[in-house]
Amino acid sequence: MxxxxxxxxxxxxxxxxxxxxxxxxxxxxxxxxxxxxxxxxxxxxxxxxxxxxxxxxxxxxxxxxxxxxxxxxxxxxxxxxxxxxxxxxxxxxxxxxxxxxxxxxxxxxxxxxxxxxxxxxxxxxxxxxxxxxxxxxxxxxxxxxxxxxxxxxxxxxxxxxxxxxxxxxxxYFANMYSAYDALSDELKERLKGLEIHHQNVIDGRGEVRLNKTKPDNEDYATWSGVDHPIVRLHGDSKKPCIYLGGELNRQTIVGMPQAEAKELLADLWARVTEKRHVWVQxxxxxxxxxxxxxxxxxxxxxxxxxxxxxxxxxxxxxxxxxxx
Structure with missing residues (x-):
């Protein structure tokens, strides 16, 4: 159908x-x-x-x-x-x-x-x-x-x-479609092409993941992980949505100074979890x-x-x- x-x-x-x-x-x-x-x-x-x-x-x-x-x-x-x-x-x-x-x-x-x-x-x-x-x-x-x-x-x-x-x-579930739609045109433009580096060594509880070794530094940009776009195109709906993953405290933005990235990410996390985007089960x-x-x-x-x-x-x- x-x-x-x-x-x-x-x-x-x-x-x-x-x-x-x-x-x-x-x-x-x-x-x-x-x-x-x-x-x-x-x-x-x-x-x-x-x-x-x-x-x-x-x-x-x-x-x-x-x-x-x-x-x-x-x-x-x-x-x-x-x-x-x-x-x-x-x-x-x-x-x-x-x-x-x-x-x-x-x-x-x-x-x-x-x-x-x-x-x-x-x-x-x-x-x-x-x-x-x-x-x-x-x-x-x-x-x-x-x-x-x-x-x-x-x-x-x-x-x-x-x-x-x-x-x-x-x-609680937050809708990343509506979170993206609520952004200003200026912020949407700023996010174009930006990627988050998601380290894959430490989990949300601060524990080392299976088969991983914690580096001896706190420069998360150098840790093993993956890079994903902040605004992704949904594979089925073909609509844009915010994609932040998890673990704000250990995230970096590829190619962006750490202080600037930290400020931008904190702002985005606050926006996408506003109550207007959230439904509770x-x-x-x-x-x-x-x-x-x-x-x-x-x-x-x-x-x-x-x-x-x-x-x-x-x-x-x-x-x-x-x-x-």
Missing amino acids: PHALLGKVVLSGHNYFTMQRWHTVRRPYQTIKETLAMNFTVTPLVDDFVAEIPDFPFESLSDETIEQFRAVWKQYPLVRFRNVKIGDAEQVAFSKRLGPPVIHPRQLQQGKNAEFPEILVISNKKKVDGTAAGDLGDGEVNWHTDTWFVERPPSAAILRSIEIPPEGGNT QWQPGDMMMWDNRCLMHYRDAFDPSTSRLMHRTTVEGERPVAA
Whole structure:
């Protein structure tokens, strides 16, 4: 089904970009199943940003269903599946229909799933021997896109809730399309051709990544890593969006003096995470989120360590970012 058939969905005149501090939706609006020959129901939550799909037919993934879903996801880069009753095998199968799986370095460490290597276990739970049963613990996880420090960052991530805490552990998503559109023409012009050097030695927790050695200097521009454009052209939508990756404190801009780069990057990080660009997922049982890792960033707030949070994530291969 061509994407053009989806058209523009109007949310009954409501604009959640201005109505709330964070974009949340507590009641459904119109669906688009009635206007299209869809195999599932799509409820828009935030125009051109977030949609919800209840009772998606994961057990019967026809080519037609996958094609229809791709069209929806192209318009809504953040999709919340509700009433999900699948297991690991079905999640992996769905992910593979969207592209080859990506194995995150953490899947070889604390986040390893013994039966399905495609799954990253995210949890604060402990094994019987007291070691971590998953990755990322119960603390805050700063704004980032997944695996930004490789040549071909993932295109998509799919996160399924298995156990959720009564409070906290929410996931916040920032729209890099709208963040770019909100920039002044002058700033857009300044960003043309600029690339960030993303070091790939130290992770967000300050730990040395697998098979890496920390240099004996703090000149991050000289550390091993990759260079990606600050403004990238989305591979499917062909629209420009901001691409900052993660770890502001260890970022440099190729060919720019460190002080100037630090000031520009701090300004950009503040802009793209403004509340007008952000939507929050308050997890419920049966929720599964899929986001476009090329045009969205995400953040997780902390939760009570005496409670449990268990999530399983799969990741889909992406393309090397190209400048817009």
